[in-house]
Amino acid sequence: MNFEFDAQTEEMRETITDFARERLAGPEDFDPGEFRRRWRLVGEQGALGTVVPGEYGGLGQGAVTAAAVMEALGYGCTDTGFVFSLGAHVFACLTPIVEFGTAEQKRQWLPPLCSGEYVAAHAITEPEAGSDALSMRTRAERRGDVYVLNGGKSFTTNSPVADVFVVQAATRPGGGCFGLTSFVVEAGTPGLTVGRHYQKVGLRGSPTADVRFDECRVPASQMLGPEGDGFGVFRTSMAWERTCLFALYLGVMRRVLETSVAYAGERQQFGSAIGGFQAVSHRVVDMALRLEAARLLLYRAAWGLDRGSTDEVMPALAKLAVSEAAVQAGLDAVQIQGGLGILHGQAEAALRDALPARIFSGTNEIQKNNIARALGLGEKARPQAHPSRRGKN
Structure with missing residues (x-):
C-alpha cells in the first residue's frame, strides 16, 4: 500500500494549487464573461483534459490524478461553485464521451472541451425524476436519421453558458435500465431552450438553470453509445463524479x-x-x-x-x-x-x-x-x- 502521489501527480497538484490561488478568484456575483475568462485559463493549464487521451488534447491521466487536481482546485480557489462547474464538465460530460463516444464524436467534441473553448452540461434531472432517474419523462423518438426530443430538465449545471449538452432521454418508455439513451446536443439547436439562472444558497459561482426540449431534432450520429445504453452511460459518469468531483x-x-x-x-x-x-x-x-x-x-x-x-x-x-x-x-x-x-x-x-x-x-x-x-x-x-x-x- 502506497499513500503517496507519484512525482508527476505531486508536481501537478502543487502547480494547480498556485495557479488556482493566483488566477481563479471570482466576483461576488456570477458574471458570464468572467466565468468564461477563467474557464479558458483552466483549459490552458490542462486541468479540463485530465482524463482525456493525449490524441484529443488531454493529459491522459487516471482517476487518482484527476482527484488530486480537483483537490488542488478546491484548496486554491475560494470560488467553490466555479470549481464545481469544472468538475461537472469533466466527469459528467467529458468522461462519458471518452468512454462511449465514437472516434468521430471524440475528434469533434473533446479538443474544444479540453481547451476551455467549450463548456458542457449534463441534462438528466427532471422535476419528477431526480433520484428516480428511470422515471424521466423526456422522450427521444426516432424519425429517420434524427431523434426528436421533447421534455424538460431541471438543476442543469452549466446550462446557462453551455455550448454542448449530454442529454439523457427515454427512447423506450417503461423499458427500465434499457429504455434510456444518451445524446450530445449542441447549444443553439432549434427546440433547445435554457431558462433563467437559479439563485442558490450555495455554489453561487456555478450557473444552473432549467432546460427545455420542444421538437428538438438531433442527428442520430450524435447518439452517445448504442440506443438503450443511456443508463450505462449515466452510471459510468456518476461513478467518476461521486469520486473525483x-x-x-x-x-x-x-x-x-x-x-x-x-x-x-x-x-x-x-x-x-x-x-x-x-x-x-x-x-x-x-x-x-x-x-x-x-x-x-x-x-x-x-x-x-x-x-x-x-x-x-x-x-x-x-x-x-x-x-x-x-x-x-x-x-x-x-x-x-x-x-x-x-x-x-x-x-x-x-x-x-x-x-x-x-x-x-x-x-x-x-x-x-x-x-x-x-x-x-x-x-x-x-x-x-x-x-x-x-x-x-
Missing part, C-alpha cells in the same frame, strides 16, 4: 481547517487563545479526523476506478463521507469563529457551498439505499461482499 471538497476542508487553526491560535478570550480551550481544540481535532478519513475513502474509490473496478459501493461511501464531513466542517468553522462566522467570509461560504453536496450526484439517502442493497439488505437484494473483504477488484 467530490475531491474538491477535500481541498475546501483543508483550507477551512487551516484557517480555523489559525483563528483559534490568535483569538483571545479570558486572557488566552481559544485554541487552548478543550471545547475548541477537540472540535478542530474532529475536523481533521473527518477530513483524513474522507480523503482515504475517496482515493480508495479513485484507485478502484483506475483499475477498472465496477464496484459502486466505494464511490457511494466516498460521496457520503466527503459530503457529510464538508457540511460539518462548515458548521464547526462557523462555531469556532462565533459572531464572525455568520458574517460574509470563508466559514459561512464553506457551509453554504457544502450543503448541496448532500443532494447532487444522488442524495445521501439514496447512496445509503444503494449501499445497503449491495450489502444484501432489503427486498430482492443479492448479497455482495464489502470491498474491504474482497480480493483484487
Whole structure:
C-alpha cells in the first residue's frame, strides 16, 4: 500500500494549487464573461483534459490524478461553485464521451472541451425524476436519421453558458435500465431552450438553470453509445463524479481547517487563545479526523476506478463521507469563529457551498439505499461482499 502521489501527480497538484490561488478568484456575483475568462485559463493549464487521451488534447491521466487536481482546485480557489462547474464538465460530460463516444464524436467534441473553448452540461434531472432517474419523462423518438426530443430538465449545471449538452432521454418508455439513451446536443439547436439562472444558497459561482426540449431534432450520429445504453452511460459518469468531483471538497476542508487553526491560535478570550480551550481544540481535532478519513475513502474509490473496478459501493461511501464531513466542517468553522462566522467570509461560504453536496450526484439517502442493497439488505437484494473483504477488484 502506497499513500503517496507519484512525482508527476505531486508536481501537478502543487502547480494547480498556485495557479488556482493566483488566477481563479471570482466576483461576488456570477458574471458570464468572467466565468468564461477563467474557464479558458483552466483549459490552458490542462486541468479540463485530465482524463482525456493525449490524441484529443488531454493529459491522459487516471482517476487518482484527476482527484488530486480537483483537490488542488478546491484548496486554491475560494470560488467553490466555479470549481464545481469544472468538475461537472469533466466527469459528467467529458468522461462519458471518452468512454462511449465514437472516434468521430471524440475528434469533434473533446479538443474544444479540453481547451476551455467549450463548456458542457449534463441534462438528466427532471422535476419528477431526480433520484428516480428511470422515471424521466423526456422522450427521444426516432424519425429517420434524427431523434426528436421533447421534455424538460431541471438543476442543469452549466446550462446557462453551455455550448454542448449530454442529454439523457427515454427512447423506450417503461423499458427500465434499457429504455434510456444518451445524446450530445449542441447549444443553439432549434427546440433547445435554457431558462433563467437559479439563485442558490450555495455554489453561487456555478450557473444552473432549467432546460427545455420542444421538437428538438438531433442527428442520430450524435447518439452517445448504442440506443438503450443511456443508463450505462449515466452510471459510468456518476461513478467518476461521486469520486473525483467530490475531491474538491477535500481541498475546501483543508483550507477551512487551516484557517480555523489559525483563528483559534490568535483569538483571545479570558486572557488566552481559544485554541487552548478543550471545547475548541477537540472540535478542530474532529475536523481533521473527518477530513483524513474522507480523503482515504475517496482515493480508495479513485484507485478502484483506475483499475477498472465496477464496484459502486466505494464511490457511494466516498460521496457520503466527503459530503457529510464538508457540511460539518462548515458548521464547526462557523462555531469556532462565533459572531464572525455568520458574517460574509470563508466559514459561512464553506457551509453554504457544502450543503448541496448532500443532494447532487444522488442524495445521501439514496447512496445509503444503494449501499445497503449491495450489502444484501432489503427486498430482492443479492448479497455482495464489502470491498474491504474482497480480493483484487
